[in-house]
Each structure stands twice: as structure tokens, then as C-alpha cells.
Amino acid sequence: MKPLTILIAADTYPPHINGAAQFGFRLATGMTTRGHHVHVMACRQDGGPMFSEERDEAVVHRLRSRPVPTHEYFRVCLPWEIKKDIAALFDVIKPDVVHVQSHYMIGEQVVYEARRRGIRIVATNHFMPENLNPFLPFPQWFKDIVGRVSWRDMGKVMSRADVVTTPTPLAAKAMHQHAFLRKVLPLSNGIEAGNYELAEGEVIVPNPYPTVAFVGRLAEEKHIDVLIDAIAKTPTELNLHLVVVGGGEVKQALKALAQKRGLGERVTFTGLVSDAELRETYLKADLFVMPGTAELQSLVTLEAMSASTPVILANAMALPHLVQDGVNGYLFKPNDSDDLARKIITFMSLSPADRAAMGAASRAMVAKHTLANTLDTFEDIYRGGSYEDHAV
Incomplete structure (x- = not known):
């Protein structure tokens, strides 16, 4: 089959250390090994404009980012600073499919741009609102409000995807209940x-x-x-x-x-x-x-x-x-x-x-x-496989 051009949008990616970042790296590595052309959009780890670097796992495009005052190393991309760069990168990359790893800053903008261009969208959720707690030095009632807003935004963004996945059935159930996403495919992140x-x-x-x-x-x-x-x-x-x-x-x-x-x-x-x-x-x-x-x-x-x-x-x-x-x-x-x-x-x-x-x-x-099973499933989804094709 013809190799695909795959764009992975990752709000957290190495050198970040967490499960979502590791999965994004393994996904890029696995798809490159299978002969696809893989690009990753992720945030810079320092100040400055967007730049691109060729790495073993993919071409990684580092978007302008800002430090988070409440965290020692985490950085985020502000939508109004990355929107034009993302559109320009789409013009160059011309992806067959985009795979966003969250509904936050980069993921949201990539979904909107892909939807505008009629490009296939796959969305995977790795996050729970509780993951934001380290960045929110506020009372619990305020964190609860942020959590509800985060679930609502997840539903708004990921409902635009052709296929939505998350690592476990329990996580899929939570997305049904709180983000009101009707079809969420449980698909393990996979390991070697x-x-x-x-x-x-x-x-x-x-x-x-x-x-x-x-x-x-x-x-x-x-x-x-x-x-x-x-x-x-x-x-x-x-x-x-x-x-x-x-x-x-x-x-x-x-x-x-x-x-x-x-x-x-x-x-x-x-x-x-x-x-x-x-x-x-x-x-x-x-x-x-x-x-x-x-x-x-x-x-x-x-x-x-x-x-x-x-x-x-x-x-x-x-x-x-x-x-x-x-x-x-x-x-x-x-x-x-x-x-x-x-x-x-x-x-x-x-x-x-x-x-x-x-x-x-x-x-x-x-x-x-096994990671091989996970990559097989995503590869099929990238080529047009549906929720119904893989739902148990």
C-alpha cells in the first residue's frame, strides 16, 4: 500500500516525561518504521519562533511556547501565537491524516485546521482533568469548575474527529458520561x-x-x-x-x-x-x-x-x-x-x-x-477504518 503522510499533534512530547508523551514518541517511531512519512507538532522547550528538526522518529515541528508559572518545566502554546504557523505547516506537509493526542492548545488548533481542509482526523484522549491539578494552585471548588469546562471542551473538539480513541474501556465510559462523546474506541497504548x-x-x-x-x-x-x-x-x-x-x-x-x-x-x-x-x-x-x-x-x-x-x-x-x-x-x-x-x-x-x-x-x-496490535489498528483507522470496524 502507498505510504501515508501522518501528522501527530502532541501537546506533551519528549523531553516531557509522562505516558502521553511516551505514547506519542512510540507512535511516531512505529509508523516511521512501517514506512510512513511522519510529522509531529509539539511545543518548544524554550523561547523563540517555530522551527523544524529531523529526528529518527519523525520530522518534529516545535511551535512557539510559553512557560507555565505554576510548573518548573512544562510549557504551553497559546492559540493566537501558533495558528498561522500550523496553517503554514499544513501547506507544506499536506497530511493524509492527522492524529491529535489531546483537545488542548495544539490539538484543538490542528483539529480545526484539518476540518477546514477536509483531512481525516483521529483523536486520542490520554488526560483526565485531575492531571491539571499541579498547574492549578487553587481551592478544590475552582478545580472542579476547571474540570467540568475541560470535559466540555474535550467533547466540543473531539466530536469533530472521524474516530476517537482512549486507552481503556473505563476511560471511554468517562468520556461518554462527561464529554458526551457517543463513540469512543478503547485502544491500548501498547508496549514492547x-x-x-x-x-x-x-x-x-x-x-x-x-x-x-x-x-x-x-x-x-x-x-x-x-x-x-x-x-x-x-x-x-x-x-x-x-x-x-x-x-x-x-x-x-x-x-x-x-x-x-x-x-x-x-x-x-x-x-x-x-x-x-x-x-x-x-x-x-x-x-x-x-x-x-x-x-x-x-x-x-x-x-x-x-x-x-x-x-x-x-x-x-x-x-x-x-x-x-x-x-x-x-x-x-x-x-x-x-x-x-x-x-x-x-x-x-x-x-x-x-x-x-x-x-x-x-x-x-x-x-x-502489544504495541504491534495498537499500531495495526491505528494504521487501519488512518486508511479509513471506522469505530464499528474495531469496536468489540
């Missing part, structure tokens, strides 16, 4: 599960103490403070250690909390790590915990599972889809450190054989989330 498995003959020396791992942005909605509190509530004779991988706006507060709870020697904050170091973290961990309450899928949980790591996850949003309670891990009551501590203690009381069986169950559950 084999990247996190032990290679044949490979030996990873375990840590000299039982280890719990968390990976992700150190952000308010991840509730890592709940995990630190839970570790503090486990018996000291367990000698549990916690490894926290990632960076973000609440890092210093979390470090202070770990010291306050007497865990200074048992909690390690690694910051951002290489892919090889991340893989080793998953493989060395006895247990992976995700206490976040705004996860539309949680790629890091899937990565941990593909490394045959048992999981304990908050019973919130899409996380319950990744746990068979007592089979590959446990669910705990969101924001309840007592319940999380009980589940961790229950897990640590299991025999090594039972823990290994849980890890094997995690790995087996990841099989349906």
Missing part, C-alpha cells in the same frame, strides 16, 4: 513487552532487601505520599525499601515526608533514569505499586507487569483493569495508606513460589497490550 523480560541466560542480582518500586511523574495525582506512609506502617523487621523513579513538582515534599516518617535510609529517589536502568528497576523489584487516581492506562504498570513483577494498584480509574485480585496482585482503597500497608504486608507474607506465580500472571496479562 519483550523489552522488560529477562534475556535467555541473563542473571539480575536481586537487591539485598525486599524492594517496592514506583515509576512515574512525581505529581500530586500520583499520591506517592500515600505509598510512603504505607511503607512507614509496615513492620520494621520486614526492612522494606522503596525506590521512586521519576521527577516532578512534589519531589522535595516527598523527600521531606520520607525523612519525617523515619524512612531516610529506606527510600531512594533516583530522578530520571536511562531505559536500561528503568528495566533493571522493574526486574529487581519484588513489588510494583501505583497509588495514582487519574490513570487512563498506566504504561509504567504495564512495563512492570511485563517484567513479571506483581502489582498493588489503587482501585481507581483504569487501574482495576490491570489486576486480578489475588492472582497477579491486589487493589487497595485509594488514598488509604492503612489499606495499602495491609496489602503490602499480605504480599510479603507469601512464599517465594506464590510471589513468582503472581509475577508470571502479570506477564501473561500483558500479552493483549
Whole structure:
């Protein structure tokens, strides 16, 4: 078949560190590998006009952006500053299809421009309104208003797309209820599960103490403070250690909390790590915990599972889809450190054989989330496949 010219519009893209940014990068890489001509529109990470750069995964067009006063590194594009540049890029790129990754600044403008030109539009939602909380240092009632407005805007923008997707059925249900989008296709972000498995003959020396791992942005909605509190509530004779991988706006507060709870020697904050170091973290961990309450899928949980790591996850949003309670891990009551501590203690009381069986169950559950399946589906949608063609 003739290669397509694909334009991916990403309000968050590497060097941003989050699931949506990682998916955008993997999508671009995968489609380029399949022979398509891929372009990405994303924000600049500094001041200055729009520029384009050829990268391995795509031609990336960096749009003029502005810093966010309430966040240390995040930047946003203002519609009136990028509208003309986006139109000019459409003239040059001449995309066959556009794939927006959100309904915010870049995504919204790209949808309007594509619609004006009669170009096929695919829209994927990776966000929950709670993801905006770190940028909104305001009372909860104000955040609730922003959340309702965000859902309304999502419906207004994404209703113009030919096909709308989101990573999980639960996320699709939320979009039905709050954004009033009638047809939303649940489609996993997908991962390269084999990247996190032990290679044949490979030996990873375990840590000299039982280890719990968390990976992700150190952000308010991840509730890592709940995990630190839970570790503090486990018996000291367990000698549990916690490894926290990632960076973000609440890092210093979390470090202070770990010291306050007497865990200074048992909690390690690694910051951002290489892919090889991340893989080793998953493989060395006895247990992976995700206490976040705004996860539309949680790629890091899937990565941990593909490394045959048992999981304990908050019973919130899409996380319950990744746990068979007592089979590959446990669910705990969101924001309840007592319940999380009980589940961790229950897990640590299991025999090594039972823990290994849980890890094997995690790995087996990841099989349906392969990146190849995700790319196959999007490729078909780009060429005209419909919601009905892929709805289960």
C-alpha cells in the first residue's frame, strides 16, 4: 500500500516525561518504521519562533511556547501565537491524516485546521482533568469548575474527529458520561513487552532487601505520599525499601515526608533514569505499586507487569483493569495508606513460589497490550477504518 503522510499533534512530547508523551514518541517511531512519512507538532522547550528538526522518529515541528508559572518545566502554546504557523505547516506537509493526542492548545488548533481542509482526523484522549491539578494552585471548588469546562471542551473538539480513541474501556465510559462523546474506541497504548523480560541466560542480582518500586511523574495525582506512609506502617523487621523513579513538582515534599516518617535510609529517589536502568528497576523489584487516581492506562504498570513483577494498584480509574485480585496482585482503597500497608504486608507474607506465580500472571496479562496490535489498528483507522470496524 502507498505510504501515508501522518501528522501527530502532541501537546506533551519528549523531553516531557509522562505516558502521553511516551505514547506519542512510540507512535511516531512505529509508523516511521512501517514506512510512513511522519510529522509531529509539539511545543518548544524554550523561547523563540517555530522551527523544524529531523529526528529518527519523525520530522518534529516545535511551535512557539510559553512557560507555565505554576510548573518548573512544562510549557504551553497559546492559540493566537501558533495558528498561522500550523496553517503554514499544513501547506507544506499536506497530511493524509492527522492524529491529535489531546483537545488542548495544539490539538484543538490542528483539529480545526484539518476540518477546514477536509483531512481525516483521529483523536486520542490520554488526560483526565485531575492531571491539571499541579498547574492549578487553587481551592478544590475552582478545580472542579476547571474540570467540568475541560470535559466540555474535550467533547466540543473531539466530536469533530472521524474516530476517537482512549486507552481503556473505563476511560471511554468517562468520556461518554462527561464529554458526551457517543463513540469512543478503547485502544491500548501498547508496549514492547519483550523489552522488560529477562534475556535467555541473563542473571539480575536481586537487591539485598525486599524492594517496592514506583515509576512515574512525581505529581500530586500520583499520591506517592500515600505509598510512603504505607511503607512507614509496615513492620520494621520486614526492612522494606522503596525506590521512586521519576521527577516532578512534589519531589522535595516527598523527600521531606520520607525523612519525617523515619524512612531516610529506606527510600531512594533516583530522578530520571536511562531505559536500561528503568528495566533493571522493574526486574529487581519484588513489588510494583501505583497509588495514582487519574490513570487512563498506566504504561509504567504495564512495563512492570511485563517484567513479571506483581502489582498493588489503587482501585481507581483504569487501574482495576490491570489486576486480578489475588492472582497477579491486589487493589487497595485509594488514598488509604492503612489499606495499602495491609496489602503490602499480605504480599510479603507469601512464599517465594506464590510471589513468582503472581509475577508470571502479570506477564501473561500483558500479552493483549502489544504495541504491534495498537499500531495495526491505528494504521487501519488512518486508511479509513471506522469505530464499528474495531469496536468489540
